[in-house]
Amino acid sequence: MALSNYPWADFRSTKAGIKIHTLIIYDGDIMPDKVEITPAKCADKTRMDNLIVQDTDTLHVFDRAYVDYQSFDNYCDAGILFLSRLKSNAKIEVLKTKTVIIDGQEVKDSTVLLGDKKQDKQMENILRILEIPDRENPGSTIRLITNDFEHSAALISRYYRDRWQIEIFFKWIKQHLHVKVFYGHSENAVKSQIFTALISFVLLTLLKREANTDKSLFKVLKYFRACKFESLKAFIRKINRPSRSSKGRRVIDYEKIYQLTERQVMAGETELLYSTEFNPVIL
Known part of the structure:
Protein backbone atom coordinates (compact mmCIF):
# COMPACT_ATOMS: atom_id res chain seq x y z
CA MET A 1 0.00 0.00 0.00
CA ALA A 2 1.45 3.35 -1.05
CA LEU A 3 1.66 5.87 1.79
CA SER A 4 0.60 8.67 -0.57
CA ASN A 5 -2.71 6.86 -1.22
CA TYR A 6 -3.32 5.64 2.34
CA PRO A 7 -1.83 8.27 4.71
CA TRP A 8 -4.08 7.06 7.57
CA ALA A 9 -2.60 3.51 7.46
CA ASP A 10 0.61 4.22 9.35
CA PHE A 11 3.28 1.54 8.91
CA ARG A 12 6.73 2.65 7.72
CA SER A 13 8.25 5.92 6.54
CA THR A 14 7.52 5.15 2.87
CA LYS A 15 4.88 2.44 3.08
CA ALA A 16 1.34 2.11 4.41
CA GLY A 17 -0.27 -1.02 5.78
CA ILE A 18 -3.11 -2.44 7.85
CA LYS A 19 -3.64 -5.32 10.25
CA ILE A 20 -6.82 -7.34 10.53
CA HIS A 21 -6.92 -8.62 14.12
CA THR A 22 -9.39 -11.48 13.94
CA LEU A 23 -10.99 -13.91 16.37
CA ILE A 24 -11.79 -17.16 14.57
CA ILE A 25 -14.09 -19.81 16.01
CA TYR A 26 -12.86 -23.16 14.72
CA ASP A 27 -14.99 -26.26 15.22
CA GLY A 28 -14.36 -28.01 11.92
CA ASP A 29 -15.55 -24.95 10.01
CA ILE A 30 -13.82 -21.57 10.14
CA MET A 31 -16.04 -18.74 11.38
CA PRO A 32 -14.78 -15.18 12.00
CA ASP A 33 -16.36 -13.84 15.18
CA LYS A 34 -14.62 -10.54 16.01
CA VAL A 35 -12.52 -8.25 13.81
CA GLU A 36 -10.49 -5.11 14.49
CA ILE A 37 -8.80 -3.30 11.58
CA THR A 38 -5.91 -1.05 12.58
CA PRO A 39 -2.88 0.61 10.95
CA ALA A 40 -0.05 -1.92 10.63
CA LYS A 41 2.12 0.01 13.09
CA CYS A 42 -0.29 -0.86 15.90
CA LYS A 171 -5.45 -16.86 1.92
CA TRP A 172 -8.94 -17.97 0.83
CA ILE A 173 -10.37 -14.49 1.36
CA LYS A 174 -7.60 -12.91 -0.74
CA GLN A 175 -7.90 -15.45 -3.56
CA HIS A 176 -11.66 -15.61 -3.93
CA LEU A 177 -13.29 -12.48 -2.44
CA HIS A 178 -11.35 -9.65 -4.09
CA VAL A 179 -9.34 -7.96 -1.34
CA LYS A 180 -5.95 -8.01 -3.09
CA VAL A 181 -6.68 -4.57 -4.54
CA PHE A 182 -8.67 -1.85 -2.77
CA TYR A 183 -11.21 0.12 -4.80
CA GLY A 184 -11.00 3.21 -2.57
CA HIS A 185 -8.26 4.96 -0.60
CA SER A 186 -10.08 6.27 2.46
CA GLU A 187 -10.13 4.37 5.75
CA ASN A 188 -13.88 3.87 5.44
CA ALA A 189 -13.58 2.52 1.87
CA VAL A 190 -10.89 -0.01 2.80
CA LYS A 191 -12.70 -1.20 5.93
CA SER A 192 -16.00 -1.48 4.05
CA GLN A 193 -14.40 -3.67 1.37
CA ILE A 194 -12.79 -5.93 3.98
CA PHE A 195 -15.97 -6.25 6.04
CA THR A 196 -17.96 -7.01 2.88
CA ALA A 197 -15.55 -9.87 2.10
CA LEU A 198 -15.78 -11.19 5.68
CA ILE A 199 -19.58 -11.05 5.64
CA SER A 200 -19.57 -12.90 2.31
CA PHE A 201 -17.37 -15.60 3.85
CA VAL A 202 -19.74 -16.00 6.80
CA LEU A 203 -22.80 -16.21 4.53
CA LEU A 204 -21.10 -18.83 2.33
CA THR A 205 -20.23 -20.88 5.41
CA LEU A 206 -23.83 -20.69 6.65
CA LEU A 207 -25.05 -21.62 3.17
CA LYS A 208 -22.77 -24.66 3.19
CA ARG A 209 -24.23 -25.73 6.55
CA GLU A 210 -27.78 -25.17 5.34
CA ALA A 211 -27.12 -27.31 2.25
CA ASN A 212 -25.54 -30.00 4.46
CA THR A 213 -22.84 -30.57 1.86
CA ASP A 214 -19.29 -31.80 2.26
CA LYS A 215 -18.16 -29.88 -0.82
CA SER A 216 -15.40 -27.29 -0.35
CA LEU A 217 -16.29 -23.66 0.28
CA PHE A 218 -14.90 -22.81 -3.15
CA LYS A 219 -17.39 -25.27 -4.71
CA VAL A 220 -20.17 -23.64 -2.68
CA LEU A 221 -19.09 -20.26 -4.06
CA LYS A 222 -19.11 -21.59 -7.64
CA TYR A 223 -22.60 -23.09 -7.23
CA PHE A 224 -23.81 -19.87 -5.61
CA ARG A 225 -22.60 -17.79 -8.54
CA ALA A 226 -24.31 -20.18 -10.95
CA CYS A 227 -27.57 -20.22 -8.96
CA LYS A 228 -27.69 -16.68 -7.57
CA PHE A 229 -31.04 -15.91 -9.24
CA GLU A 230 -32.61 -19.24 -8.24
CA SER A 231 -34.30 -20.34 -5.05
CA LEU A 232 -32.46 -21.77 -2.05
CA LYS A 233 -34.24 -25.06 -2.66
CA ALA A 234 -32.90 -25.21 -6.22
CA PHE A 235 -29.39 -24.39 -5.00
CA ILE A 236 -29.46 -27.17 -2.39
CA ARG A 237 -30.78 -29.66 -4.94
CA LYS A 238 -28.07 -28.83 -7.46
CA ILE A 239 -25.15 -28.78 -5.04
CA ASN A 240 -26.15 -32.17 -3.64
CA ARG A 241 -26.75 -33.75 -7.04
CA PRO A 242 -24.49 -36.82 -7.38
CA SER A 243 -21.58 -36.10 -9.69
CA ARG A 244 -20.81 -38.37 -12.57
CA SER A 245 -18.05 -40.70 -11.49
CA SER A 246 -15.33 -41.43 -13.98
CA LYS A 247 -15.00 -45.01 -15.15
CA GLY A 248 -11.37 -44.39 -15.94
CA ARG A 249 -9.69 -45.04 -19.24
CA ARG A 250 -11.60 -47.69 -21.17
CA VAL A 251 -10.30 -50.01 -23.85
CA ILE A 252 -12.30 -49.55 -27.06
CA ASP A 253 -13.52 -52.88 -28.44
CA TYR A 254 -13.74 -52.05 -32.13
CA GLU A 255 -14.90 -55.58 -33.07
CA LYS A 256 -17.80 -55.38 -30.65
CA ILE A 257 -18.74 -51.93 -31.97
CA TYR A 258 -18.70 -53.24 -35.55
CA GLN A 259 -20.87 -56.23 -34.66
CA LEU A 260 -23.39 -54.01 -32.85
CA THR A 261 -23.52 -51.54 -35.73
CA GLU A 262 -23.95 -54.36 -38.27
CA ARG A 263 -26.86 -55.84 -36.31
CA GLN A 264 -28.54 -52.42 -36.12
CA VAL A 265 -28.14 -51.81 -39.87
CA MET A 266 -29.44 -55.29 -40.73
CA ALA A 267 -32.41 -54.73 -38.44
CA GLY A 268 -33.16 -51.38 -40.09
CA GLU A 269 -32.30 -49.38 -36.95
CA THR A 270 -30.23 -46.84 -38.88
CA GLU A 271 -31.82 -43.70 -37.37
CA LEU A 272 -29.52 -44.02 -34.35
CA LEU A 273 -26.48 -43.64 -36.60
CA TYR A 274 -27.59 -40.12 -37.56
CA SER A 275 -28.24 -38.97 -34.00
CA THR A 276 -25.68 -36.63 -32.41
CA GLU A 277 -26.45 -38.24 -29.05
CA PHE A 278 -25.60 -41.76 -30.15
CA ASN A 279 -22.16 -43.02 -29.21
CA PRO A 280 -21.59 -46.71 -29.95
CA VAL A 281 -18.44 -46.69 -27.80
CA ILE A 282 -20.55 -46.33 -24.64
CA LEU A 283 -22.33 -49.67 -24.42
Whole structure:
Protein backbone atom coordinates (compact mmCIF):
# COMPACT_ATOMS: atom_id res chain seq x y z
CA MET A 1 0.00 0.00 0.00
CA ALA A 2 1.45 3.35 -1.05
CA LEU A 3 1.66 5.87 1.79
CA SER A 4 0.60 8.67 -0.57
CA ASN A 5 -2.71 6.86 -1.22
CA TYR A 6 -3.32 5.64 2.34
CA PRO A 7 -1.83 8.27 4.71
CA TRP A 8 -4.08 7.06 7.57
CA ALA A 9 -2.60 3.51 7.46
CA ASP A 10 0.61 4.22 9.35
CA PHE A 11 3.28 1.54 8.91
CA ARG A 12 6.73 2.65 7.72
CA SER A 13 8.25 5.92 6.54
CA THR A 14 7.52 5.15 2.87
CA LYS A 15 4.88 2.44 3.08
CA ALA A 16 1.34 2.11 4.41
CA GLY A 17 -0.27 -1.02 5.78
CA ILE A 18 -3.11 -2.44 7.85
CA LYS A 19 -3.64 -5.32 10.25
CA ILE A 20 -6.82 -7.34 10.53
CA HIS A 21 -6.92 -8.62 14.12
CA THR A 22 -9.39 -11.48 13.94
CA LEU A 23 -10.99 -13.91 16.37
CA ILE A 24 -11.79 -17.16 14.57
CA ILE A 25 -14.09 -19.81 16.01
CA TYR A 26 -12.86 -23.16 14.72
CA ASP A 27 -14.99 -26.26 15.22
CA GLY A 28 -14.36 -28.01 11.92
CA ASP A 29 -15.55 -24.95 10.01
CA ILE A 30 -13.82 -21.57 10.14
CA MET A 31 -16.04 -18.74 11.38
CA PRO A 32 -14.78 -15.18 12.00
CA ASP A 33 -16.36 -13.84 15.18
CA LYS A 34 -14.62 -10.54 16.01
CA VAL A 35 -12.52 -8.25 13.81
CA GLU A 36 -10.49 -5.11 14.49
CA ILE A 37 -8.80 -3.30 11.58
CA THR A 38 -5.91 -1.05 12.58
CA PRO A 39 -2.88 0.61 10.95
CA ALA A 40 -0.05 -1.92 10.63
CA LYS A 41 2.12 0.01 13.09
CA CYS A 42 -0.29 -0.86 15.90
CA ALA A 43 1.24 -3.48 18.24
CA ASP A 44 -0.67 -6.76 18.12
CA LYS A 45 -0.69 -7.28 21.88
CA THR A 46 -2.56 -3.99 22.45
CA ARG A 47 -5.61 -5.48 20.67
CA MET A 48 -5.54 -8.85 22.41
CA ASP A 49 -7.97 -8.08 25.24
CA ASN A 50 -10.65 -7.06 22.73
CA LEU A 51 -10.52 -10.50 21.08
CA ILE A 52 -10.70 -12.59 24.26
CA VAL A 53 -13.89 -14.55 24.95
CA GLN A 54 -14.98 -14.50 28.59
CA ASP A 55 -15.62 -18.24 28.63
CA THR A 56 -13.57 -20.60 30.78
CA ASP A 57 -14.29 -23.51 28.39
CA THR A 58 -12.65 -21.72 25.44
CA LEU A 59 -8.97 -22.18 24.56
CA HIS A 60 -7.52 -19.09 22.87
CA VAL A 61 -4.75 -19.97 20.39
CA PHE A 62 -2.77 -17.03 19.04
CA ASP A 63 0.48 -15.95 17.43
CA ARG A 64 3.54 -15.01 19.53
CA ALA A 65 3.16 -11.36 18.46
CA TYR A 66 0.28 -11.22 20.97
CA VAL A 67 2.39 -12.52 23.89
CA ASP A 68 2.22 -10.21 26.92
CA TYR A 69 3.10 -11.42 30.43
CA GLN A 70 0.82 -8.99 32.27
CA SER A 71 -2.11 -10.10 30.12
CA PHE A 72 -1.14 -13.73 30.76
CA ASP A 73 -1.37 -13.14 34.52
CA ASN A 74 -4.76 -11.46 34.08
CA TYR A 75 -6.04 -14.37 31.99
CA CYS A 76 -4.83 -16.91 34.54
CA ASP A 77 -6.57 -15.02 37.36
CA ALA A 78 -9.80 -14.92 35.32
CA GLY A 79 -9.63 -18.62 34.38
CA ILE A 80 -9.19 -17.84 30.67
CA LEU A 81 -7.21 -20.52 28.83
CA PHE A 82 -4.62 -19.60 26.20
CA LEU A 83 -1.98 -21.22 24.00
CA SER A 84 0.75 -19.49 22.04
CA ARG A 85 4.27 -19.86 20.75
CA LEU A 86 6.96 -18.43 22.99
CA LYS A 87 9.49 -15.87 21.76
CA SER A 88 13.10 -17.03 21.52
CA ASN A 89 14.41 -14.40 23.98
CA ALA A 90 11.95 -15.26 26.76
CA LYS A 91 13.31 -15.52 30.31
CA ILE A 92 12.27 -18.86 31.80
CA GLU A 93 12.57 -20.38 35.27
CA VAL A 94 11.91 -24.13 35.01
CA LEU A 95 10.22 -25.59 38.09
CA LYS A 96 9.62 -29.15 36.92
CA THR A 97 10.02 -31.06 33.67
CA LYS A 98 9.24 -34.45 32.16
CA THR A 99 9.62 -36.06 28.76
CA VAL A 100 6.68 -37.37 26.73
CA ILE A 101 6.49 -38.96 23.28
CA ILE A 102 4.40 -37.31 20.53
CA ASP A 103 4.39 -38.87 17.06
CA GLY A 104 7.64 -40.67 17.81
CA GLN A 105 9.40 -37.51 19.02
CA GLU A 106 10.63 -36.69 22.52
CA VAL A 107 8.88 -33.58 23.83
CA LYS A 108 9.79 -31.72 27.03
CA ASP A 109 6.72 -30.88 29.12
CA SER A 110 7.66 -28.35 31.83
CA THR A 111 6.02 -26.14 34.44
CA VAL A 112 7.67 -22.71 34.49
CA LEU A 113 7.60 -19.09 35.54
CA LEU A 114 8.07 -16.54 32.75
CA GLY A 115 9.85 -13.21 32.99
CA ASP A 116 12.98 -11.72 34.53
CA LYS A 117 12.92 -12.15 38.30
CA LYS A 118 15.89 -9.79 38.79
CA GLN A 119 14.00 -6.93 37.15
CA ASP A 120 10.81 -7.77 39.05
CA LYS A 121 9.06 -8.68 35.79
CA GLN A 122 8.38 -12.32 36.51
CA MET A 123 4.83 -13.63 36.18
CA GLU A 124 2.91 -14.56 39.31
CA ASN A 125 1.17 -17.56 37.75
CA ILE A 126 2.80 -20.85 36.79
CA LEU A 127 2.58 -21.83 33.11
CA ARG A 128 3.33 -24.89 31.03
CA ILE A 129 5.87 -25.11 28.20
CA LEU A 130 6.06 -27.81 25.53
CA GLU A 131 9.35 -28.01 23.64
CA ILE A 132 8.68 -29.82 20.36
CA PRO A 133 11.37 -30.69 17.77
CA ASP A 134 10.70 -28.83 14.52
CA ARG A 135 10.46 -31.43 11.74
CA GLU A 136 10.91 -28.80 9.03
CA ASN A 137 14.04 -27.32 10.64
CA PRO A 138 16.16 -30.12 12.17
CA GLY A 139 17.94 -28.96 15.31
CA SER A 140 15.32 -26.29 16.03
CA THR A 141 12.61 -26.45 18.68
CA ILE A 142 9.08 -25.05 18.78
CA ARG A 143 8.18 -23.82 22.28
CA LEU A 144 4.50 -23.62 23.12
CA ILE A 145 3.29 -21.75 26.21
CA THR A 146 -0.09 -22.42 27.84
CA ASN A 147 -1.97 -22.32 31.12
CA ASP A 148 -3.85 -25.50 30.18
CA PHE A 149 -2.63 -28.23 32.54
CA GLU A 150 -5.56 -30.58 31.92
CA HIS A 151 -5.12 -31.71 28.31
CA SER A 152 -2.35 -33.97 27.06
CA ALA A 153 0.76 -32.61 25.37
CA ALA A 154 -0.28 -34.33 22.13
CA LEU A 155 -3.69 -32.63 22.15
CA ILE A 156 -2.24 -29.20 22.92
CA SER A 157 0.26 -29.66 20.08
CA ARG A 158 -2.63 -30.45 17.72
CA TYR A 159 -4.55 -27.40 18.90
CA TYR A 160 -1.62 -25.18 17.99
CA ARG A 161 -1.35 -26.77 14.54
CA ASP A 162 -5.01 -25.87 14.06
CA ARG A 163 -3.99 -22.21 14.43
CA TRP A 164 -2.87 -22.37 10.81
CA GLN A 165 -6.55 -22.43 9.88
CA ILE A 166 -6.49 -18.64 10.22
CA GLU A 167 -3.71 -18.45 7.61
CA ILE A 168 -5.82 -20.63 5.30
CA PHE A 169 -8.79 -18.37 6.01
CA PHE A 170 -6.98 -15.17 4.97
CA LYS A 171 -5.45 -16.86 1.92
CA TRP A 172 -8.94 -17.97 0.83
CA ILE A 173 -10.37 -14.49 1.36
CA LYS A 174 -7.60 -12.91 -0.74
CA GLN A 175 -7.90 -15.45 -3.56
CA HIS A 176 -11.66 -15.61 -3.93
CA LEU A 177 -13.29 -12.48 -2.44
CA HIS A 178 -11.35 -9.65 -4.09
CA VAL A 179 -9.34 -7.96 -1.34
CA LYS A 180 -5.95 -8.01 -3.09
CA VAL A 181 -6.68 -4.57 -4.54
CA PHE A 182 -8.67 -1.85 -2.77
CA TYR A 183 -11.21 0.12 -4.80
CA GLY A 184 -11.00 3.21 -2.57
CA HIS A 185 -8.26 4.96 -0.60
CA SER A 186 -10.08 6.27 2.46
CA GLU A 187 -10.13 4.37 5.75
CA ASN A 188 -13.88 3.87 5.44
CA ALA A 189 -13.58 2.52 1.87
CA VAL A 190 -10.89 -0.01 2.80
CA LYS A 191 -12.70 -1.20 5.93
CA SER A 192 -16.00 -1.48 4.05
CA GLN A 193 -14.40 -3.67 1.37
CA ILE A 194 -12.79 -5.93 3.98
CA PHE A 195 -15.97 -6.25 6.04
CA THR A 196 -17.96 -7.01 2.88
CA ALA A 197 -15.55 -9.87 2.10
CA LEU A 198 -15.78 -11.19 5.68
CA ILE A 199 -19.58 -11.05 5.64
CA SER A 200 -19.57 -12.90 2.31
CA PHE A 201 -17.37 -15.60 3.85
CA VAL A 202 -19.74 -16.00 6.80
CA LEU A 203 -22.80 -16.21 4.53
CA LEU A 204 -21.10 -18.83 2.33
CA THR A 205 -20.23 -20.88 5.41
CA LEU A 206 -23.83 -20.69 6.65
CA LEU A 207 -25.05 -21.62 3.17
CA LYS A 208 -22.77 -24.66 3.19
CA ARG A 209 -24.23 -25.73 6.55
CA GLU A 210 -27.78 -25.17 5.34
CA ALA A 211 -27.12 -27.31 2.25
CA ASN A 212 -25.54 -30.00 4.46
CA THR A 213 -22.84 -30.57 1.86
CA ASP A 214 -19.29 -31.80 2.26
CA LYS A 215 -18.16 -29.88 -0.82
CA SER A 216 -15.40 -27.29 -0.35
CA LEU A 217 -16.29 -23.66 0.28
CA PHE A 218 -14.90 -22.81 -3.15
CA LYS A 219 -17.39 -25.27 -4.71
CA VAL A 220 -20.17 -23.64 -2.68
CA LEU A 221 -19.09 -20.26 -4.06
CA LYS A 222 -19.11 -21.59 -7.64
CA TYR A 223 -22.60 -23.09 -7.23
CA PHE A 224 -23.81 -19.87 -5.61
CA ARG A 225 -22.60 -17.79 -8.54
CA ALA A 226 -24.31 -20.18 -10.95
CA CYS A 227 -27.57 -20.22 -8.96
CA LYS A 228 -27.69 -16.68 -7.57
CA PHE A 229 -31.04 -15.91 -9.24
CA GLU A 230 -32.61 -19.24 -8.24
CA SER A 231 -34.30 -20.34 -5.05
CA LEU A 232 -32.46 -21.77 -2.05
CA LYS A 233 -34.24 -25.06 -2.66
CA ALA A 234 -32.90 -25.21 -6.22
CA PHE A 235 -29.39 -24.39 -5.00
CA ILE A 236 -29.46 -27.17 -2.39
CA ARG A 237 -30.78 -29.66 -4.94
CA LYS A 238 -28.07 -28.83 -7.46
CA ILE A 239 -25.15 -28.78 -5.04
CA ASN A 240 -26.15 -32.17 -3.64
CA ARG A 241 -26.75 -33.75 -7.04
CA PRO A 242 -24.49 -36.82 -7.38
CA SER A 243 -21.58 -36.10 -9.69
CA ARG A 244 -20.81 -38.37 -12.57
CA SER A 245 -18.05 -40.70 -11.49
CA SER A 246 -15.33 -41.43 -13.98
CA LYS A 247 -15.00 -45.01 -15.15
CA GLY A 248 -11.37 -44.39 -15.94
CA ARG A 249 -9.69 -45.04 -19.24
CA ARG A 250 -11.60 -47.69 -21.17
CA VAL A 251 -10.30 -50.01 -23.85
CA ILE A 252 -12.30 -49.55 -27.06
CA ASP A 253 -13.52 -52.88 -28.44
CA TYR A 254 -13.74 -52.05 -32.13
CA GLU A 255 -14.90 -55.58 -33.07
CA LYS A 256 -17.80 -55.38 -30.65
CA ILE A 257 -18.74 -51.93 -31.97
CA TYR A 258 -18.70 -53.24 -35.55
CA GLN A 259 -20.87 -56.23 -34.66
CA LEU A 260 -23.39 -54.01 -32.85
CA THR A 261 -23.52 -51.54 -35.73
CA GLU A 262 -23.95 -54.36 -38.27
CA ARG A 263 -26.86 -55.84 -36.31
CA GLN A 264 -28.54 -52.42 -36.12
CA VAL A 265 -28.14 -51.81 -39.87
CA MET A 266 -29.44 -55.29 -40.73
CA ALA A 267 -32.41 -54.73 -38.44
CA GLY A 268 -33.16 -51.38 -40.09
CA GLU A 269 -32.30 -49.38 -36.95
CA THR A 270 -30.23 -46.84 -38.88
CA GLU A 271 -31.82 -43.70 -37.37
CA LEU A 272 -29.52 -44.02 -34.35
CA LEU A 273 -26.48 -43.64 -36.60
CA TYR A 274 -27.59 -40.12 -37.56
CA SER A 275 -28.24 -38.97 -34.00
CA THR A 276 -25.68 -36.63 -32.41
CA GLU A 277 -26.45 -38.24 -29.05
CA PHE A 278 -25.60 -41.76 -30.15
CA ASN A 279 -22.16 -43.02 -29.21
CA PRO A 280 -21.59 -46.71 -29.95
CA VAL A 281 -18.44 -46.69 -27.80
CA ILE A 282 -20.55 -46.33 -24.64
CA LEU A 283 -22.33 -49.67 -24.42
